[in-house]
Amino acid sequence: MTDINGLPFLKMHGLGNDFVVLDVRDSGFALTSDRARAIADRRTGIGCDQVVVIEPARSNLSDAWMSLWNADGSETAACGNATRCVAWLLMQAAGIDRVVIETKAGLLDAESRGGRMVAVDMGPARLDWRELPLAKAVDTLNLGIGLGALQNPVGVSMGNPHAVFFVDDVAAIDLAVLGPVLEHHDIFPERANIEAAQVLGPDRIRMRVWERGTGITSACGTGACATLVAAARRGLTGRKADVVLDGGALTIEWLPDDHVLMTGPVALVAEGRLDSSLLS
Numbered sequence: 001m002t003d004i005n006g007l008p009f010l011k012m013h014g015l016g017n018d019f020v021v022l023d024v025r026d027s028g029f030a031l032t033s034d035r036a037r038a039i040a041d042r043r044t045g046i047g048c049d050q051v052v053v054i055e056p057a058r059s060n061l062s063d064a065w066m067s068l069w070n071a072d073g074s075e076t077a078a079c080g081n082a083t084r085c086v087a088w089l090l091m092q093a094a095g096i097d098r099v100v101i102e103t104k105a106g107l108l109d110a111e112s113r114g115g116r117m118v119a120v121d122m123g124p125a126r127l128d129w130r131e132l133p134l135a136k137a138v139d140t141l142n143l144g145i146g147l148g149a150l151q152n153p154v155g156v157s158m159g160n161p162h163a164v165f166f167v168d169d170v171a172a173i174d175l176a177v178l179g180p181v182l183e184h185h186d187i188f189p190e191r192a193n194i195e196a197a198q199v200l201g202p203d204r205i206r207m208r209v210w211e212r213g214t215g216i217t218s219a220c221g222t223g224a225c226a227t228l229v230a231a232a233r234r235g236l237t238g239r240k241a242d243v244v245l246d247g248g249a250l251t252i253e254w255l256p257d258d259h260v261l262m263t264g265p266v267a268l269v270a271e272g273r274l275d276s277s278l279l280s
């Protein structure tokens, strides 16, 4: 029987989007929704935007499996900032500069860019309404929904659903009010991450995010990928840009094969052990 008392964790972040990372490859510990919520609680747990679990590889195509849980206990298939963090950990531990991580959204190829910079091929941008998913057949270039200053977003799936709203002044958007309503709009049967984006130039976008299952975060890697794809589809930018989030910038490139390359930093800030009271 596995003793989960004292399960070790790492606290990491990507541009302030913070994670509790559990490496359960030896313990076989299984995370549940309740446990994820307890760990993520900023008052009674460790506190984080997402709980990230490194599990043994499920095929010989990858180095590890990664599962991802939002602070509200919902599971998600994709998280760009967490992918960089886990890739960096695996590369450091093995002394290598390339790893493949598998998630519910597929295989993600990651490479060191030196120091604490990591580039990840986040896979193809998925643009069909069924892949987002949407509740009905709509052209994802113009979803035609809106609330207040957020109108007519572009829908993009990066393995998780995003709605990208272009605005004139991102600082003027009350995301704490508009975000949760749009996240739960009927058109998104699995809810959606909500991005407000302001194009600053052909290769620079300012973006703020309301994350599904978490709320406002200081950065969202998949959101940055979705934003660049949305901007390029609307003809507002080229296919490569710096996406400037509250916590800093990620460089995003929509490659000719439709895959999206994300490059940015990782940070490791603490390690510790979870008390069993968090895990019952």
Ligand SMILES: N[C@@H](CCC[C@H](N)C(=O)O)C(=O)O
Residues within 6 Å of the ligand: 017, 050, 070, 075, 076, 077, 078, 079, 080, 081, 082, 160, 161, 193, 211, 212, 213, 214, 217, 219, 220, 221, 222, 223
């Ligand atoms: N912070 C993440 C995205 C985390 C998942 C998201 N909230 C969802 O439910 O899809 C990122 O860096 O991509």
